[in-house]
Amino acid sequence: MTDIQETTIWEGDIQQLKGLVSERALAGETMVLNMGPQHPSTHGVLRLMLELDGETIISCVPDVGYLHTGIEKNMESKRYEQSIVMTDRMDYLSPMNNNLVYCLAIEKIAGLDVPERAQVIRVMLAELTRINSHLVWLATHALDIGAMSVFLYCFRERERLLDIFEIVSGQRMMSTYFRPGGIWRDLPAEFFPAVRSFLEDFPRRIEDYERLLTENPIWLDRTQGIGFLSADDAIKLGCSGPVLRGSGVNWDIRKAIPYSGYEQYDFDVPLGVHGDVYDRYLIRMEELRQSLRIIEQALARLPEGPFRSNNRKYVPPPRSELGQSMEAVIHHFKLWTEGFSLPESEVYVRIESPRGELGCFLRSDGGNKPARVHFRTPSFVHLSALPAMAKGYLIADLVGIIGTIDIVLGDCDR
Amino acid sequence: MGLTSKLGELGIVTVKLEDTVNWARTRAMWPMLFGLACCAIEMMSTQASVYDVSRFGMELMRPSPRQSDLMIVAGRVTRKMAPVLRQLYDQMPDPKWVLSMGDCASCGGVFNNYAIVQGVDEIVPVDVYIAGCPPRPEQLIHGIMTLHERVKQERLEDWV
Ligand code: SF4
Numbered sequence: 001m002t003d004i005q006e007t008t009i010w011e012g013d014i015q016q017l018k019g020l021v022s023e024r025a026l027a028g029e030t031m032v033l034n035m036g037p038q039h040p041s042t043h044g045v046l047r048l049m050l051e052l053d054g055e056t057i058i059s060c061v062p063d064v065g066y067l068h069t070g071i072e073k074n075m076e077s078k079r080y081e082q083s084i085v086m087t088d089r090m091d092y093l094s095p096m097n098n099n100l101v102y103c104l105a106i107e108k109i110a111g112l113d114v115p116e117r118a119q120v121i122r123v124m125l126a127e128l129t130r131i132n133s134h135l136v137w138l139a140t141h142a143l144d145i146g147a148m149s150v151f152l153y154c155f156r157e158r159e160r161l162l163d164i165f166e167i168v169s170g171q172r173m174m175s176t177y178f179r180p181g182g183i184w185r186d187l188p189a190e191f192f193p194a195v196r197s198f199l200e201d202f203p204r205r206i207e208d209y210e211r212l213l214t215e216n217p218i219w220l221d222r223t224q225g226i227g228f229l230s231a232d233d234a235i236k237l238g239c240s241g242p243v244l245r246g247s248g249v250n251w252d253i254r255k256a257i258p259y260s261g262y263e264q265y266d267f268d269v270p271l272g273v274h275g276d277v278y279d280r281y282l283i284r285m286e287e288l289r290q291s292l293r294i295i296e297q298a299l300a301r302l303p304e305g306p307f308r309s310n311n312r313k314y315v316p317p318p319r320s321e322l323g324q325s326m327e328a329v330i331h332h333f334k335l336w337t338e339g340f341s342l343p344e345s346e347v348y349v350r351i352e353s354p355r356g357e358l359g360c361f362l363r364s365d366g367g368n369k370p371a372r373v374h375f376r377t378p379s380f381v382h383l384s385a386l387p388a389m390a391k392g393y394l395i396a397d398l399v400g401i402i403g404t405i406d407i408v409l410g411d412c413d414r
Numbered sequence: 415m416g417l418t419s420k421l422g423e424l425g426i427v428t429v430k431l432e433d434t435v436n437w438a439r440t441r442a443m444w445p446m447l448f449g450l451a452c453c454a455i456e457m458m459s460t461q462a463s464v465y466d467v468s469r470f471g472m473e474l475m476r477p478s479p480r481q482s483d484l485m486i487v488a489g490r491v492t493r494k495m496a497p498v499l500r501q502l503y504d505q506m507p508d509p510k511w512v513l514s515m516g517d518c519a520s521c522g523g524v525f526n527n528y529a530i531v532q533g534v535d536e537i538v539p540v541d542v543y544i545a546g547c548p549p550r551p552e553q554l555i556h557g558i559m560t561l562h563e564r565v566k567q568e569r570l571e572d573w574v
Contacts, residue, residue: 037495037498038448038477038479038498038502039477040447040477044449044450044451044454045450045495065492065494066492066494066495066498067450067451067489067490067492067495068492068494068529069451069490069492069525069527069529069530070525070527070528070529070530071525073527073528074524074525074526074527085524086524089451089452089524092451092452092455093455136455136458139462151462152462152463153463155458155459155462155463155464156462156463156464158459159459159463159464162459172456172548172550173452173455173456173548174452174547174548409451410451410452
């Protein structure tokens with residue numbers, strides 16, 4: 001057995017919680033309850049410490065770090081193109097978005113151009129990833145609240161998306177498909193019929209989910225008026241994405257600070273009115289439809305041309321050139337043995353991931369490895385909004401509130 | 415049962431008790447509902463409609479360790495999570511088995527660093543390792559069937 005420290009398990013002395021819980025808990029008037037880290041509705045390994053008065057939540061203290069993987073530190077020891085692999089494993093429900101933000105950061109420092117075709121493909125796959133992520137959210141959120149059949153339907157559709165990812169990248173989940181300067185390879189021919197049939201089929205599926213939930217009285221009872229967050233509080237707590245828009249704040253990075261050519265697409269940003277769990281549910285359902293619209297437009301305007309940049313300093317030459325050009329062989333050799341170096345600089349780029357603002361801070365020191373990478377992940381920020389949202393509601397509502405902020409612990413702890 | 419009405423009295427079949435018990439154990443093995451990281455999402459796919467692991471007697475995932483026979487360690491185990499994992503394992507009643515799903519759980523995978531336990535076999539005894547990052551649902555099912563084969567070879571006195 002190894003040197004696992006036992007101190008991480010809280011021994012149960014209430015005095016240790018001083019400052020975290022109210023005075024009433026120390027006097028034994030309220031009850032302190034541990035939830036997690038192994039709990040079916042915490043979406044992974046979240047641990048919450050709840051202070052309860054009867055069934056009402058007085059305070060809720062999240063304990064994160066049960067999935068801390070050291071990804072940021074590990075990336076410092078990998079070359080730029082090697083470390084993309086790590087980003088997939090942060091927010092494992094939307095790997096393509098993580099790839100995208102990291103590639104955008106590298107491209108910004110390098111001043112690398114991305115051809116139009118690659119941009120459109122990136123948008124298309126980022127939106128497919130958004131649908132993929134929202135499907136898992138809907139499945140687990142509904143399952144937590146007790147609607148088992150929605151889970152089965154959502155995963156049925158998700159398999160089709162995973163098949164599409166497998167067609168383009170050879171892997172179902174951890175695709176590492178986006179690379180600095182473009183994408184790994186061009187879209188294979190089977191991709192188009194697969195996406196078209198998905199586009200054709202999926203609107204009906206969304207209707208199916210909505211028929212099961214949107215007007216279902218149990219669903220309404222469990223979600224309406226629960227987990228309220230005012231627009232002011234949402235902004236103060238740093239929320240973004242559907243959580244912020246659920247409170248009626250119009251902020252979508254795809255519209256506000258467009259990247260990858262999002263300004264050329266026509267789509268709406270759904271907004272909530274009440275700021276409760278139900279409104280956020282409606283928003284994500286609408287986002288599914290809007291993502292379909294974007295994918296349709298991207299498919300229609302997909303231009304011909306190269307799928308990655310021609311800058312040989314950063315992007316390997318195509319295989320066909322290797323037999324003919326000595327220069328191509330040299331570039332190939334150099335890129336696969338020592339990688340590329342970035343000039344000394346630091347950038348912050350952000351994109352709209354399915355969960356909200358996903359930011360990447362990258363500092364380069366002139367070498368072929370990042371000097372420091374930091375990700376501003378939406379799950380981490382939203383988890384800090386959880387106590388504000390859960391306060392005053394019943395403990396039975398907590399699973400709905402955890403579901404509505406759509407956290408992924410891999411994204412939160414990294 | 416349909417078979418009985420067709421054949422009438424079925425008579426008596428003699429089998430070894432050990433075989434029957436092992437057969438029963440493979441046919442109703444309840445895994446613990448316990449996901450750690452990305453691999454857990456593939457584990458969920460395996461339970462869901464397309465792959466449907468209930469074909470192998472795993473109709474129920476039990477969130478409580480007290481009601482489960484099989485621990486599927488799906489994902490990377492951090493140093494902070496490791497004591498919890500061991501506690502869960504200790505709470506499971508005998509007979510119990512452990513499946514290590516994915517590279518991270520089996521050997522640390524791509525994360526050779528300070529935070530990740532380099533293989534969950536440092537903490538709990540593992541019966542079957544499944545490679546892949548993440549393993550496909552088919553691979554997980556293959557791992558489960560490999561475990562079934564193993565359980566069928568077990569001797570009853572191993573557990574007493
Ligand atoms: S093996 Fe891969 S997919 Fe599984 S937990 Fe580790 S990084 Fe995630």
